Amino acid sequence: MTRPRLAVVGNPENRRVTMFLDAAATRGLPTPRVLSWYEVITAGGARFGADEVVRLDSPGENAAVDALLRGPGAPTRIADGPRWYAALVGATATLRGGRLLTDPGELGVLFDKRLCHERLVNDGVPVPFSPTSGAGAPAPACWGDVRELARSSGLRRFFVKPAHGSSAAGVVAVETASGGRVQARSSVELAADGVHNSLRVRRVTGEAEVGALIDALAGECLHIEAWLPKPTAGGRAADLRVVVVAGRATHAVLRTSTHPMTNLHLGGSRGDLAAAMAAFDSGGFGWERALSVAERAAAAFPRTLCVGVDLLPAADWRGAAVGEVNAFGDLLPGLTGLPGRADGLNTYEAQLSALDEWTDSAAA
Structure with missing residues (x-):
């Protein structure tokens, strides 16, 4: 077995990075070189040796990095997902040399639920039906758009997700019934300063309440898919x-x-x-x-x-x-x-x- 020169781009204090370093030590490999996302973004990129094997890890759980990607604000907020996505994809494009264990182009697809869904469909992978799959699909701008897309697609139970979200942040599980009844479950909380993600999933009932929740998320490039x-x-x-x-x-x-x-x-x-x-x-x-x-x-x-x-x-x-x-x-x-x-x-x-x-x- 060859002994690769390892490097990792991540948040050095995060357990994702420390667990990877521990795994390298367990296998008797040299300690990987660690570059922080903060350093990569503020320096405008990073360069790796031709013999380096480079792991890209999550930029999450670091307020300073989140502010660089998304802009300033509370870490719990659900906002500026498209800006976060563009900044992350842009940052990966500044990495030069080495052999990346995550392809930047594929990362861009993985962090766009619409593109990811489309790729899986094209590859014959079974997925929940979605009326928003693909770059050319309709982009709902409000609850009315979501409601009509779901209705025209025959969806009475469906998920609404920020296209660039992760860890279920901003996800809303919606159920509709005859007579216009609507209810939803989500960890999203509406506050005076915007939309926030909590660790408690709550039930929201009524067209007006569910609509307000979706409208507050509409700037996040919403993706709709069937709730199987x-x-x-x-x-x-x-x-x-x-x-x-x-x-x-x-x-x-x-x-x-x-x-x-x-x-x-x-x-x-x-x-x-x-x-x-x-x-x-x-x-x-x-x-x-x-x-x-x-x-x-x-x-x-x-x-x-x-x-x-x-x-x-x-x-x-x-x-x-x-x-x-x-x-x-x-x-x-x-x-x-x-x-x-x-x-x-x-x-x-x-x-x-x-x-x-x-x-x-x-x-x-």
Whole structure:
């Protein structure tokens, strides 16, 4: 095994970076060179040696970096997503040299839900239907637009998401019924100084209230997609985060929740993965086939070493679709790999283990 010269662009104090450094130490690799996003952005770029292998990590959870990308304001605010997106994509374009483990062009697609959805559809990956998929799709500018797009598409239950958001920030799960009744669930909070993301998912009822929520988010380039029924595990809604490394699913977490967003930081919890595997198998779809759906989604981004795929099992476990593909979806502390795929390795160790073969194939 060769000993690559590793570098990482991230927020040095963040556990994503420190866990990657720990993984390198565990595998006996030299300590990676760390460049902060703050340094890269303020310096107008960074240069790497031809022999450096460069990991790009999340710019999140750092107020100074967020202010550079999004502009000043409270870290909890949901605002200026298009500015954040353009600044992040622009920053990755200033990186020179080295072999990047996340392709900047693919990063731009991964952080635009409309483009990501379109790419998955074009590659034959099953996804929830969306009337806003693709760069040329209609961009709803208000609740009235959202309501009409959903109605004309036959959607009575749907998600409204900021196109450039992550971690369910700004996501609204909407349900409509006969007679014009509308309700929604979201962690979004409206305040005098704007729209904020909280850690508590609340129910909002009534056309006026839901409309006000959507209108407040309308500047974020909204994406609409069907809300697919989820199976239950222990009486809770369930889906999976599957980490795919070098084209192979290596880690999986069953996420369960009492509300539509299963993100662990919003009160979701890790469920019984073995039970989910058995449910796929007993339903006839098969666990390995479910993993292959996640791998097909990752294959749409062949120049990116690792992605986290949100896999949506059918309500009867007899199928699976892909909700989202996450560029920085590998933060799963305490989780070791799937048997026969990444035995005993955490997500960072699995990536380092796959590095030699992947960099050779990527260079071919």
